[in-house]
Amino acid sequence: MAATPKIELAGVTKSFDANHVLKGVNLTVAPQESLVIIGTSGCGKSVLMKCLNGLIRPDTGSVKIEGEEVLDQGRAALEDLRQHFGMTFQFGALFDSLPIWENVTFRLRHQKALGKAAARDIAAQTITQLGLAPSVIDQYPAELSGGMQKRVALARAIVDEPEILLFDEPTSGLDPITGGVIDRLIIDARKRLGATTVTISHDMASVRRIADKVAMLHNGVIIWAGPADNMNESGVPEVHQFVHGLTEGPLTNNWTIYQAGS
Amino acid sequence: MHRFVQNLGRTALNSFAAIGHISLFSIMAIRWILTPPYYWQQLLRQIIDIGYYSLPVVGLTTLFSGMVLALQSYTGFARFSAEDTVATVVVLSVTRELGPVLAGLMVAGRIGASMAAEIGTMRVTDQIDALETLSTRPMQYLVAPRLVAGTICLPFLVLIGDVIGVFGGYLVGVYRLGFNPSVYLARTLEYLEVSDVTLGLIKAAVFGFLIALMGCYHGYHSGLGAQGVGRATTNAVVSASILILIANYVVTTIFFGG
Numbered sequence A: 001m002a003a004t005p006k007i008e009l010a011g012v013t014k015s016f017d018a019n020h021v022l023k024g025v026n027l028t029v030a031p032q033e034s035l036v037i038i039g040t041s042g043c044g045k046s047v048l049m050k051c052l053n054g055l056i057r058p059d060t061g062s063v064k065i066e067g068e069e070v071l072d073q074g075r076a077a078l079e080d081l082r083q084h085f086g087m088t089f090q091f092g093a094l095f096d097s098l099p100i101w102e103n104v105t106f107r108l109r110h111q112k113a114l115g116k117a118a119a120r121d122i123a124a125q126t127i128t129q130l131g132l133a134p135s136v137i138d139q140y141p142a143e144l145s146g147g148m149q150k151r152v153a154l155a156r157a158i159v160d161e162p163e164i165l166l167f168d169e170p171t172s173g174l175d176p177i178t179g180g181v182i183d184r185l186i187i188d189a190r191k192r193l194g195a196t197t198v199t200i201s202h203d204m205a206s207v208r209r210i211a212d213k214v215a216m217l218h219n220g221v222i223i224w225a226g227p228a229d230n231m232n233e234s235g236v237p238e239v240h241q242f243v244h245g246l247t248e249g250p251l252t253n254n255w256t257i258y259q260a261g262s
Numbered sequence B: 001m002h003r004f005v006q007n008l009g010r011t012a013l014n015s016f017a018a019i020g021h022i023s024l025f026s027i028m029a030i031r032w033i034l035t036p037p038y039y040w041q042q043l044l045r046q047i048i049d050i051g052y053y054s055l056p057v058v059g060l061t062t063l064f065s066g067m068v069l070a071l072q073s074y075t076g077f078a079r080f081s082a083e084d085t086v087a088t089v090v091v092l093s094v095t096r097e098l099g100p101v102l103a104g105l106m107v108a109g110r111i112g113a114s115m116a117a118e119i120g121t122m123r124v125t126d127q128i129d130a131l132e133t134l135s136t137r138p139m140q141y142l143v144a145p146r147l148v149a150g151t152i153c154l155p156f157l158v159l160i161g162d163v164i165g166v167f168g169g170y171l172v173g174v175y176r177l178g179f180n181p182s183v184y185l186a187r188t189l190e191y192l193e194v195s196d197v198t199l200g201l202i203k204a205a206v207f208g209f210l211i212a213l214m215g216c217y218h219g220y221h222s223g224l225g226a227q228g229v230g231r232a233t234t235n236a237v238v239s240a241s242i243l244i245l246i247a248n249y250v251v252t253t254i255f256f257g258g
């Protein structure tokens, strides 16, 4: 491999009490690559994503961003590093108490002391690019539909053009058309910003659209990672089952065993 | 019996651990209060929420407490013909004790609960994580303004509550018990010392800090889901109320005889 990977995880583990969620995750993402992480619900995808920008500290292992170990860094360095990340959360995580324009320009306002008029302009511009009416900037998150909230969250993540974008299930719970629009926005944003993206998704149509590379998390480890085009010929039964959405297979076997044993 | 001792031991250990966590949390919070950037807008919002919107609750509570206090102390002191002391008893009890404690408990119910619910909801919906990804320290943005606002608002609330409580006593004294208005007022001020009022205000500041601390602490460490937020809210109110009563005794002891 020529260039230093943008993101490199080695042997990352994380447990919550007796719940061993990550058991040694190894994963690399090249600069400007679009990685999609797939896996069944509750397998730890969100936890893994939060390890990338230090929201969750792994118990052991190494997380490197551009070759720099994140886990060795102090709080100040970690805060600096986070400036290079944009992230959307599974459930939006918009600030309830702030109108949309303040949500979208939160970092610009507080970190770069952007004035109110300028911030409102930028917010209106950004959400218009995402297909929302400019008047939405004066509404509050609770007044928007799920799809609108996801788009606002996306706007908040990309507004100051970070180098690394993390999207946690950006299209889940949306109708296929809105989902398709969001996929296009992600592809667009990546092309325009030249960003490296990591996306979590259950939605295979969406995965095929946005992924260069796919990694499947299962039982706390990455059981397969490779180019999106090779996904159908992975040779790994779990990946096969997931990709084709089959009800019979090793993933659901585990479920029955789990249910019978609990 | 064995089980009982074991449980007792575990409870004791857990309580010590909790005291440690809370102390650490408050030391961290105080550090962030003193470090820029300062979020003035957040502070203003909290001051309005705690100071302004608690006025009706505190006013009503102290008004009726002052009134009932006048009646009760009259009943008591009439038994040894010391009815004259009613005004003095009312003003001293209200400023030294009832004003701060009642205002503290009412505000604990109102503000402690809403802080825990708001911050807890932010925790379980990832808004606190989102703050961090947007390069903002939650302790500084959420917790610091609430602690400052709680500490400065409660003394003002109590001062206003003192006046209203004394006024309640005056109403009952004059219109129900037949005191001469100017005599009642003179008696109210005759034995009142500045230190009585300041003691009440010091208590109020301590209570305000504790209420905000409990609201923030329990919200910040809220468990997952709506259930977690509910538990955080209950814990915030209960622990703030208990701490207020303990702190009330401690502060009174420190200033006793002074």
Ligand SMILES: Nc1ncnc2c1ncn2[C@@H]1O[C@H](COP(=O)(O)OP(=O)(O)O)[C@@H](O)[C@H]1O
Binding pocket: A016, A019, A021, A039, A040, A041, A042, A043, A044, A045, A046, A047, A048
């Ligand atoms: N803050 C937390 N505290 C305790 N357990 C957690 C926490 N976050 C996640 N978990 C647990 O980790 C596991 C993986 O969760 P998650 O990463 O959200 O799954 P998903 O793959 O659906 O995103 C779940 O069992 C969840 O209960």
Ligand SMILES: [Mg+2]
Binding pocket: A045, A046, A047, A090, A168
């Ligand atoms: Mg998830």
